[in-house]
Amino acid sequence: MAGPDWRGGWDPFHEFQREMGRLFQTFDPFQSLRHIRTFPAINLYVAGDAFLLSAQLPGTAPDEVELTVTSETLTLRGERKRPEGVKDDSYRRQERFMGRWSRTITLPDRIDEAKVSAQFADGVLTVRLPRAEGAKPRQIAVSSPS
Amino acid sequence: MSEAHPSIRVPVGPPAAQSPAAATTRDAAHRPTITPPIDIHEGPDGLTLEADLPGATESNLTIQLEHNVLSLDARIDAVAPEGGRLIHQEYPVGDYHRSFILSDDVDRERIAAELKDGVLKIFLPKADRARARRIEIQS
Numbered sequence: 001m002a003g004p005d006w007r008g009g010w011d012p013f014h015e016f017q018r019e020m021g022r023l024f025q026t027f028d029p030f031q032s033l034r035h036i037r038t039f040p041a042i043n044l045y046v047a048g049d050a051f052l053l054s055a056q057l058p059g060t061a062p063d064e065v066e067l068t069v070t071s072e073t074l075t076l077r078g079e080r081k082r083p084e085g086v087k088d089d090s091y092r093r094q095e096r097f098m099g100r101w102s103r104t105i106t107l108p109d110r111i112d113e114a115k116v117s118a119q120f121a122d123g124v125l126t127v128r129l130p131r132a133e134g135a136k137p138r139q140i141a142v143s144s145p146s
Numbered sequence: 147m148s149e150a151h152p153s154i155r156v157p158v159g160p161p162a163a164q165s166p167a168a169a170t171t172r173d174a175a176h177r178p179t180i181t182p183p184i185d186i187h188e189g190p191d192g193l194t195l196e197a198d199l200p201g202a203t204e205s206n207l208t209i210q211l212e213h214n215v216l217s218l219d220a221r222i223d224a225v226a227p228e229g230g231r232l233i234h235q236e237y238p239v240g241d242y243h244r245s246f247i248l249s250d251d252v253d254r255e256r257i258a259a260e261l262k263d264g265v266l267k268i269f270l271p272k273a274d275r276a277r278a279r280r281i282e283i284q285s
Contacts, residue, residue, distance in 0.1 A: 042237075043225075043235050043237060044235075046230065046233055047226060052226055052227075056198075056264075058200040061263065086189075091185060091187045093185060095183035096185050122202060122203050122263065123199070123200035123202075123264015126225050
């Protein structure tokens with residue numbers, strides 16, 4: 001462990017090793033997660049005529065995210081910086097992702113770029129991507145040959 | 147430090163039946179528990195712990211100190227409106243939980259926490275008696 005030693009090695013932390021939920025991948029709390037998880041993690045939903053994308057970007061301000069949309073792809077880019085004034089050797093534990101990141105998502109349908117909207121709240125970016133008119137499913141009547 | 151992250155390709159095709167994961171987010175009885183990643187760094191006056199809790203707000207986050215156990219809990223709901231269907235999932239939506247045992251060297255009365263943009267910062271000051279004291283040497 002890097003960092004200055006307190007007299008007698010002050011270690012106020014001792015963490016419970018817990019049994020984690022069975023449904024999802026579990027993480028060893030003592031292992032750095034940076035190489036296991038992609039950053040930001042993204043979920044995509046379909047809601048009516050729009051796709052809804054949510055990206056987990058904790059500690060990120062809206063102006064630190066670059067969002068580019070074409071008719072069928074969406075690209076998110078940014079950089080996450082460590083807090084200033086904290087020396088590298090003062091870290092006891094580092095599990096959070098830091099550094100440059102970029103993600104590109106190919107959407108299942110074409111979207112209407114002009115109507116894309118995004119909002120940021122509590123470290124979660126939500127992007128609403130309405131489908132383009134021509135991409136909406138149409139019912140096509142199937143007639144039997146007479 | 148730059149890392150290549152995989153691109154997402156969402157399969158195009160007929161909608162799949164609802165995946166078990168999507169059902170989970172709607173079923174309060176089986177909400178997953180997520181261990182949030184943390185950083186801990188040490189300064190002259192104590193330790194600072196930072197936890198990534200995207201989606202956590204002051205109203206859904208609880209920090210508890212009971213005896214010598216400090217625990218973080220937050221209950222998070224999905225951003226999708228009712229009727230939204232999950233078609234690609236990289237993170238579970240559920241409840242954050244993580245706990246620590248504090249030694250007596252932490253001054254419990256002065257623990258301070260702040261939450262901003264989904265990051266929780268907890269300052270754990272060193273108790274006075276744990277700080278190194280300079281002792282004057284009389285000649």
